[in-house]
Amino acid sequence: xxxxxxxxxxxxxxxxxxxxxxxxxxxxxxxxxxxxxxxxxxxxxxxxxxxxxxxxxxxxxxxxxxxxxxxxxxxxxxxxxxxxxxxxxxxxxxxxxxxxxxxxxxxxxxxxxxxxxxxxxxxxxxxxxxxxxxxxxxxxxxxxxxxxxxxxxxxxxxxxxxxxxxxxxxxxxxxxxxxxxxxxxxxxxxxxxxxxxxxxxxxxxxxxxxxxxxxxxxxxxxxxxxxxxxxxxxxxxxxxxxxxxxxxxxxxxxxxxxxxxxxxxxxxxxxxxxxxxxxxxxxxxxxxxxxxxxxxxxxxxxxxxxxxxxxxxxxxxxxxxxxxxxxxxxxxxxxxxxxxxxxxxxxxxxxxxxxxxxxxxxxxxxxxxxxxxxxxxxxxxxxxxxxxxxxxxxxxxxxxxxxxxxxxxxxxxxxxxxxxxxxxxxxxxxxxxxxxxxxxxxxxxxxxxxxxxxxxxxxxxxxxxxxxxxxxxxxxxxxxxxxxxxxxxxxxxxxxxxxxxxxxxxxxxxxxxxxxxxxxxxxxxxxxxxxxxxxxxxxxxxxxxxxxxxxxxxxxxx
Amino acid sequence: xxxxxxxxxxxxxxxxxxxxxxxxxxxxxxxxxxxxxxxxxxxxxxxxxxxxxxxxxxxxxxxxxxxxxxxxxxxxxxxxxxxxxxxxxxxxxxxxxxxxxxxxxxxxxxxxxxxxxxxxxxxxxxxxxxxxxxxxxxxxxxxxxxxxxxxxxxxxxxxxxxxxxxxxxxxxxxxxxxxxxxxxxxxxxxxxxxxxxxxxxxxxxxxxxxxxxxxxxxxxxxxxxxxxxxxxxxxxxxxxxxxxxxxxxxxxxxxxxxxxxxxxxxxxxxxxxxxxxxxxxxxxxxxxxxxxxxxxxxxxxxxxxxxxxxxxxxxxxxxxxxxxxxxxxxxxxxxxxxxxxxxxxxxxxxxxxxxxxxxxxxxxxxxxxxxxxxxxxxxxxxxxxxxxxxxxxxxxxxxxxxxxxxxxxxxxxxxxxxxxxxxxxxxxxxx
Numbered sequence: 001x002x003x004x005x006x007x008x009x010x011x012x013x014x015x016x017x018x019x020x021x022x023x024x025x026x027x028x029x030x031x032x033x034x035x036x037x038x039x040x041x042x043x044x045x046x047x048x049x050x051x052x053x054x055x056x057x058x059x060x061x062x063x064x065x066x067x068x069x070x071x072x073x074x075x076x077x078x079x080x081x082x083x084x085x086x087x088x089x090x091x092x093x094x095x096x097x098x099x100x101x102x103x104x105x106x107x108x109x110x111x112x113x114x115x116x117x118x119x120x121x122x123x124x125x126x127x128x129x130x131x132x133x134x135x136x137x138x139x140x141x142x143x144x145x146x147x148x149x150x151x152x153x154x155x156x157x158x159x160x161x162x163x164x165x166x167x168x169x170x171x172x173x174x175x176x177x178x179x180x181x182x183x184x185x186x187x188x189x190x191x192x193x194x195x196x197x198x199x200x201x202x203x204x205x206x207x208x209x210x211x212x213x214x215x216x217x218x219x220x221x222x223x224x225x226x227x228x229x230x231x232x233x234x235x236x237x238x239x240x241x242x243x244x245x246x247x248x249x250x251x252x253x254x255x256x257x258x259x260x261x262x263x264x265x266x267x268x269x270x271x272x273x274x275x276x277x278x279x280x281x282x283x284x285x286x287x288x289x290x291x292x293x294x295x296x297x298x299x300x301x302x303x304x305x306x307x308x309x310x311x312x313x314x315x316x317x318x319x320x321x322x323x324x325x326x327x328x329x330x331x332x333x334x335x336x337x338x339x340x341x342x343x344x345x346x347x348x349x350x351x352x353x354x355x356x357x358x359x360x361x362x363x364x365x366x367x368x369x370x371x372x373x374x375x376x377x378x379x380x381x382x383x384x385x386x387x388x389x390x391x392x393x394x395x396x397x398x399x400x401x402x403x404x405x406x407x408x409x410x411x412x413x414x415x416x417x418x419x420x421x422x423x424x425x426x427x428x429x430x431x432x433x434x435x436x437x438x439x440x441x442x443x444x445x446x447x448x449x450x451x452x453x454x455x456x457x458x459x460x461x462x463x464x465x466x467x468x469x470x471x472x473x474x475x476x477x478x479x480x481x482x483x484x485x486x487x488x489x490x491x492x493x494x495x496x497x498x499x500x501x502x503x504x505x506x507x508x509x510x511x512x513x514x515x516x517x518x519x520x521x522x523x524x525x526x527x528x529x530x531x532x533x534x535x536x537x538x539x540x541x542x543x544x545x546x547x548x549x550x551x552x553x554x555x556x557x558x
Numbered sequence: 559x560x561x562x563x564x565x566x567x568x569x570x571x572x573x574x575x576x577x578x579x580x581x582x583x584x585x586x587x588x589x590x591x592x593x594x595x596x597x598x599x600x601x602x603x604x605x606x607x608x609x610x611x612x613x614x615x616x617x618x619x620x621x622x623x624x625x626x627x628x629x630x631x632x633x634x635x636x637x638x639x640x641x642x643x644x645x646x647x648x649x650x651x652x653x654x655x656x657x658x659x660x661x662x663x664x665x666x667x668x669x670x671x672x673x674x675x676x677x678x679x680x681x682x683x684x685x686x687x688x689x690x691x692x693x694x695x696x697x698x699x700x701x702x703x704x705x706x707x708x709x710x711x712x713x714x715x716x717x718x719x720x721x722x723x724x725x726x727x728x729x730x731x732x733x734x735x736x737x738x739x740x741x742x743x744x745x746x747x748x749x750x751x752x753x754x755x756x757x758x759x760x761x762x763x764x765x766x767x768x769x770x771x772x773x774x775x776x777x778x779x780x781x782x783x784x785x786x787x788x789x790x791x792x793x794x795x796x797x798x799x800x801x802x803x804x805x806x807x808x809x810x811x812x813x814x815x816x817x818x819x820x821x822x823x824x825x826x827x828x829x830x831x832x833x834x835x836x837x838x839x840x841x842x843x844x845x846x847x848x849x850x851x852x853x854x855x856x857x858x859x860x861x862x863x864x865x866x867x868x869x870x871x872x873x874x875x876x877x878x879x880x881x882x883x884x885x886x887x888x889x890x891x892x893x894x895x896x897x898x899x900x901x902x903x904x905x906x907x908x909x910x911x912x913x914x915x916x917x918x919x920x921x922x923x924x925x926x927x928x929x930x931x932x933x934x935x936x937x938x939x940x941x942x943x944x945x946x947x948x949x950x951x952x953x954x955x956x957x958x959x960x961x962x963x964x965x966x967x968x969x970x971x972x973x974x975x976x977x978x979x980x981x982x983x984x985x986x987x988x989x
Binding site for chain 2: 075076077078079116119141144145148149151152155156159160166167170171174175178179182183185186189190192193
């Protein structure tokens with residue numbers, strides 16, 4: 001992976017990432033009783049971040065796998081830490097998803113968060129900065145900082161504004177993910193010192209570390225399985241990411257956290273946080289440890305299939321709507337993992353697209369549940385029934401989002417799942433066959449949920465006079481639905497942007513360590529991180545970049 | 559020796575008893591910073607508890623002098639003088655609340671254990687002197703460092719010194735006195751103990767073992783490996799069960815001493831640099847946390863129960879945020895200094911190949927999240943009790959807290975220059 005300069009000439013990624021933090025400072029200046037000002041300010045700031053992020057797909061050079069909009073600064077030169085932001089086809093849409101869902105999360109909290117509003121929006125905005133930082137950071141130290149920073153506001157969102165068992169769920173979420181992250185820290189350090197020893201240059205720069213070939217000869221024998229250095233480090237990273245995804249059997253924090261989080265928390269959790277796990281796999285595990293990734297394909301495959309089928313089956317028996325959707329996430333994220341480890345363009349592209357789709361549709365489903373929770377203060381399916389009569393608009397929007405989640409053709413979920421299945425079938429037909437079972441089960445629990453809550457007679461007296469959605473509430477759902485249709489009907493622009501990066505990752509995995517030998521020497525040869533000025537390469541024309549990269553390719557670099 | 563020649567700036571005084579090098583200077587900065595913050599912290603407490611201001615400050619400064627002598631000790635004799643200067647002052651300081659039973663109990667325990675450990679250290683020194691014929695650290699290294707000189711009595715000297723210093727830094731299993739002492743002693747004194755006195759023990763431990771007995775690293779490396787693992791694990795596990803925040807912080811201190819012991823186990827320049835950096839960070843964050851206890855203590859309320867923090871976020875968001883910062887730093891969550899410190903420490907250990915040690919340490923730091931977050935939980939997630947919380951009104955205290963908080967945050971975001979200094983300072987101790 002090469003990198004290219006800042007196409008816009010302004011540090012756009014820093015701007016998008018830290019805009020919410022500026023919002024936090026502004027919020028601190030507002031008195032805590034001025035709720036209206038606070039929430040409008042929070043909304044405007046997150047909207048501004050979204051508006052700024054719209055520049056990214058406009059200026060993104062789709063023809064290359066290079067990292068773009070690069071910003072670099074020396075941060076802690078003693079140990080080779082840089083402030084290094086960059087974007088490629090994998091992170092582009094995840095950044096967009098984050099900036100897109102954040103204003104929605106703010107908007108959906110207008111009425112439902114009634115106490116300690118100022119703190120709530122402060123934590124929500126810090127969370128946004130943390131999430132964006134995770135997707136754009138290309139220095140391991142920086143990545144890890146954002147990765148952990150993000151846990152703190154989420155802990156507060158669940159713990160302070162959550163429901164029933166909020167304290168339990170909050171600490172469970174924090175402990176689980178922290179446990180994973182510290183193991184990843186060990187992996188990061190191992191990679192850092194190994195690569196430093198090989199190249200003579202100690203750095204946390206992810207792109208440099210990716211060029212190094214990590215040894216794949218067995219070093220220890222664990223319960224009859226010979227594991228190499230690559231395998232061990234792969235496992236250290238994978239544990240952290242698997243907890244985040246969450247993959248079976250590390251999923252138990254998810255239903256608790258989702259259920260007890262406030263609506264905005266659930267939307268962000270399902271929409272963005274879970275993607276960090278899958279993003280981590282595709283960003284770090286696959287390109288850095290290609291042999292180990294191939295080695296562990298069966299493991300990932302089995303766990304994914306279990307997640308898909310088990311998650312779906314648990315959904316069937318959930319009496320609580322939020323828990324049901326939480327388990328459906330387990331099932332859907334299983335698809336994402338399955339597609340990714342098919343290592344072919346369809347599978348991986350479908351996997352990335354499905355991350356976005358899941359963010360949209362599951363985020364949307366949590367909004368839908370939140371809307372009914374605001375009205376009835378219950379999430380139990382048995383308390384509802386026949387809601388489509390008092391709330392026809394609500395029922396319609398719910399239906400669309402539900403279809404998107406189920407994977408109905410014409411909506412986004414179909415494209416993602418279809419690509420993943422194509423990818424999976426190409427590798428082993430029975431992978432696909434197992435996965436299809438999940439889709440069928442998915443349709444079953446979703447339709448059954450819809451039937452029990454929306455159709456039939458209105459059984460409860462208090463449900464008869466529920467008010468339908470107002471303009472603000474529709475404004476939270478309609479943008480999501482618009483994107484569901486867009487991706488469902490015309491996914492080409494989304495897929496086109498990720499094509500080059502995906503092809504690059506697949507190529508690395510297929511070539512394995514052999515392909516890296518050349519790169520490692522180059523990593524040693526390439527210069528130190530230059531002088532600490534943001535974006536040394538101003539306003540470069542996109543067309544020139546293409547030719548420059550072609551020239552680089554002909555010299556033998558990737 | 560070669561490694562001394564590599565040390566950049568170095569001066570000896572008092573016929574080689576006292577050395578001024580960057581290693582000592584770094585620790586002196588830490589101790590002086592701790593002393594300054596503690597004096598600021600103590601202003602109001604002294605007034606409220608009617609403690610004699612003059613004696614308190616004089617003793618505190620003498621104790622600081624002791625810690626600085628320890629950091630600069632190039633000879634077992636000057637080391638012992640510094641150690642006793644520090645120890646005697648802190649014995650008195652710990653028992654400063656004459657009429658408080660818990661205070662007396664803690665002080666007496668500390669005195670007895672302290673005196674005992676001093677005896678143990680002395681015994682170790684005597685044995686060492688017997689072998690080397692000198693009390694100078696480098697001379698000792700020259701005599702016993704050559705060849706494979708492994709005498710059972712020499713190993714005994716090593717073990718005795720490790721045990722004696724282990725008492726001073728409260729390494730498990732020599733930690734028993736610490737929680738009682740922390741619970742009873744006046745909080746500013748406890749802050750000083752954690753932020754200076756124990757770190758001084760660590761400073762001499764690192765210098766004596768790395769400088770005087772490099773030849774025995776195989777042996778004491780293993781010894782400290784075991785001590786480090788025991789100390790961090792037991793410290794963290796027992797901390798979970800505490801309801802009194804001073805006791806909890808006592809066990810947290812123990813746990814942190816366990817992390818810090820990774821430095822001498824590794825013994826490399828990176829390892830010593832990590833110890834230096836983490837000592838500074840640890841002093842700032844732990845004194846800050848004790849400062850918060852002082853902030854809450856007013857009149858009859860001791861403010862030392864975790865439940866006393868209930869609803870603090872609603873009473874004073876700023877105070878709660880500062881406490882949150884200290885707690886996150888103690889846990890090692892970025893962007894705080896505690897994270898960078900741990901990162902550096904663990905990096906040094908991974909570099910030297912101590913993977914299992916780091917694995918245990920990172921799991922421990924995940925465990926520690928549980929009890930630190932319990933304080934956060936009561937501050938943020940419980941409602942303010944009807945009687946409210948009365949906060950101490952002392953500008954000096956506010957200044958001290960802001961200083962500690964600023965250091966904790968800034969060292970987390972811009973650690974570069976200080977890390978550089980720490981690395982340079984470690985050069986004289988480990989090559």
